[in-house]
Amino acid sequence: MSLDSSAPLNSLGIAKPVSETRVVVAMSGGVDSSVVAAMLAEEGYDVVGVTLQLYDHGAALAKSGACCAGIDIHDARRVAEEMGFPHYVLDYENIFRDAVIDEFADSYLGGATPVPCIRCNERVKFKDLLETAKDLDADCMATGHYIQRKMGALGPELHSAEDANRDQSYFLFSTTPEQLAFLRFPLGHLPSKDATRALAAKYGLKVANKPDSQDICFVPNGDYASVIEKLRPGAAEPGQIVDMDGNVLGTHKGVIHYTIGQRRGLGIGGLSDPLYVVKLDVDNRRVIVGPKEALATRIIPVREVNWLGDGQFQDQSAREIAVKVRSTRPPRPAILRPTGPDTAEVELLTPEEGVSPGQACVFYENETSRILGGGWIWKG
Incomplete structure (x- = not known):
């Protein structure tokens, strides 16, 4: 779609009439992205809702109430029907596994503590989905993230959300300047999540009181180790728990069960001072523990x-x-x-x-x- 540089900017900062501005909204099925879609539709924008199916929601890896699970796809579709704009579900299972889940498992096996939500934004939502939005002749893509896009002297800048308790800048740092030029974050200026839920109620959305998703979408109940063992059978090999001098204090069932800074669940009770995981020696299958100051x-x-x-x-x-x-x-x-x-x-x-x-x-x-x-x- 061509832009008229002489036209006034609309609320999304685009020099076109609202009715001629197409916005693809990334809809996870939660209250945040649903409010964004409803808000823009009510303002008169040409809204197209898109939901990504990131994994088989009937498989063992999925859980209810997570981003892009079965019920969430249904909720996103229902919002689109209620607000009168088209909605599409795209199968991104293979892309998500290759770009996010496999690296998550391999990083844990390498002794790291990955953040798959960042990789999902970077490699899936703001890459493949963004390109899909352009293929749909969209002028921009909007999401329900709590972050702000502001125009600076040299172009768009990324700023923290107004509500520090909801700010998602940590998960969006890898957004590139090129992506930022195309993205919009209509919720970043809101003072609280309560304000978002109030908007959902105003638009009559049935997701107004839907709980926020928790943990990583493909990790049931925060049990990372069980997911990694399913993805990489045989990954949990036993080894030794040692202190910083190499003295053996106990044994473990696999390095993947531990993270830096962990104190609980070490299975080496009876010591006078508390010990923490200070290093993971993957090559030698050792969990190294030490005092808090060693962290x-x-x-x-x-x-x-x-x-x-x-x-x-x-x-x-x-x-x-x-x-x-x-x-x-x-x-x-x-x-x-x-x-x-x-x-x-x-x-x-x-x-x-x-x-x-x-x-x-x-x-x-x-x-x-x-x-x-x-x-x-x-x-x-």
Whole structure:
């Protein structure tokens, strides 16, 4: 669709009349994306709803109440029918397995703690689905994520959501500038999830009080190890639990059952001081434990950096920023030092505990809500 540069911008920042602006809405079946679709349809946009079937919702890996499970596809279709716009379900099972689930399993086998929701956004929703939206002649694609897209002096910027408790910037740091130009996030400015549910009630949506999805969509009840064993039979090989000096304290049923920073469930009771998992030695099938202070990390190597700040990443000087090393932790002061086109060293001004390879390290500009990008923590 061609754009008229002389026309005024509509509410989505596109220089076209609302009725001539086609928006593909990524609908998971939850309240957030349903509200986005209903809101835009009511405003008069040419809305097309698309839901991805990411796995066989009847298989053992799936669970009820998760993103893109069977009932959620039904709920998304019902919203489209109620609001009077077309809705399509696309089978992305093979893409999702290849791009997300397989890497999840292999990362755990390698002793890392992956974040598959980031890879899903990066490799499926904001890649293949976004291209599908363009094939449907859409002017933009909208999602129910809690994050803000703001226009800066050099183009669109990514900013944290108004509601810090709902902010999803950690899961969206790998959004590229090209993708950001096409994406819209209509909920990012809302003050709370209650405001979203109030809108759902206003539009008469039956999903208004639907619970939020929890955990990773393809991991039943948060039991990562059982999923990995199904995906990689024989992965859970027993080994030793040792202290930092190599002394054997006990045995384990597989490294995949442990994560950095874990304290409970180690099976080595009777010791005077609490011990935590400080390292996973996959090659030797060893779980290494130590005191809490051994978890403290100051220097974090980061790779696969996606830079959303101004200029080229490798041209940046060392700068003070804030970083998140876990989705549940607030940004902390740090110094960012680029070491290559997509690698960096992050120095935490105050050491963090439980920094784990496979997690994301997300960069935030000091004194503003802007996300500068981020990368993946690795072993160094």
